[in-house]
Amino acid sequence: MTIDQRIIDTLSSVTTATLTTLLLKRGLRNVWIRGAKPLAPGLPRIVGRAFTLRFVPAREDLATPESWSSPRSTRAAIEAMPAGCIAVVDAMGVTDAGIFGDILCARMHKRGVAALVTDGVLRDVAGVLGTGLPVWSRGVAAPPSVAGLTFVNWQEPVGCGGVAVFPDDLIVVDADGAVVIPAALVEDIVQAAPEQERLEGWIMEQIEAGASLPGLYPPNEENKARYEAAKQGRK
Incomplete structure (x- = not known):
């Protein structure tokens, strides 16, 4: 999932607005992740490979606090994230259950994750901001993820904010939101x-x-x- 520094340096100087125009000229209209807005003002432009996570609707026998200890959990997914990746989380646009809180975001930041992008919301917002992890989301909500979502897997194709995102696609985020560049079009x-x-x-x-x-x-x-x-x- 490493990226050539030349790619990072080049795309770090290009706005997501420009990128959407260039992708449109190549026939790709649906590359801007809806609802993913900077959680804090003044975040820098960030470039990274997508590391995908996927939630589905909550099911009572699966969406429980006990699921947090499962081998297939958000905790396990975070431990698989490589430094420099951008975590892209498909939360189906759910806005009343926070996918991550301050502890999980702190661990992501410690692992060197470059940013978190989701069409869902976060919880423990003051703590999340304090971790230093750059976040693009729909906002915040107090309830935990299992109140409305079931986590199912990571590193598979997802639909985040209405956009198809595959592992290793390139993600660029800035004040205008998050844009997906298909891996085959990056160069x-x-x-x-x-x-x-x-x-x-x-x-x-x-x-x-x-x-x-x-x-x-x-x-x-x-x-x-x-x-x-x-x-x-x-x-």
Whole structure:
């Protein structure tokens, strides 16, 4: 699950908004995880491989406090998480049962997990924030996970926030949320993303100078030529 530092460095400088545009141009419309918002302001942009976890609806014989000691539990899943991964938790959008609290998040942070992304909610929010683990979620709720969910497995395909996420897909999170880059497209996106950011930066410069949008965003042939000339002038 390790990532080349070049990929991390490149995508750490590219917004999730830009990434959704690039993926849209490649035919992928459904890559933004719905409901996953930064739990705290000011979190940095983070890049990591997806380590997936999956919950299903609570079933009374399985969703019990005793299940926390099972070999197939959130505790066991956390111990399998490699440093640098981003935990992506399919909680089916349930907002009245917290999937993790401060103790589990503290252990994840200690193991070097880069971030937690879920379409569900967390509990013990003050403690979670105190762990230092960056979290993207729908918010918070006091009840434990077993009040509404049954944990079933990890490292299998999941549907988080309406998006299909496979183990080892690349996840990028920032203030705009969480975006999934399919593993097979990572190199293509890494090659294209910096140029897209440069182009949009140049367009913003033109807007600030008073230029109008038609023919500029997106650029027509004339403005493409102007951009290329400006780019050469900066080299």
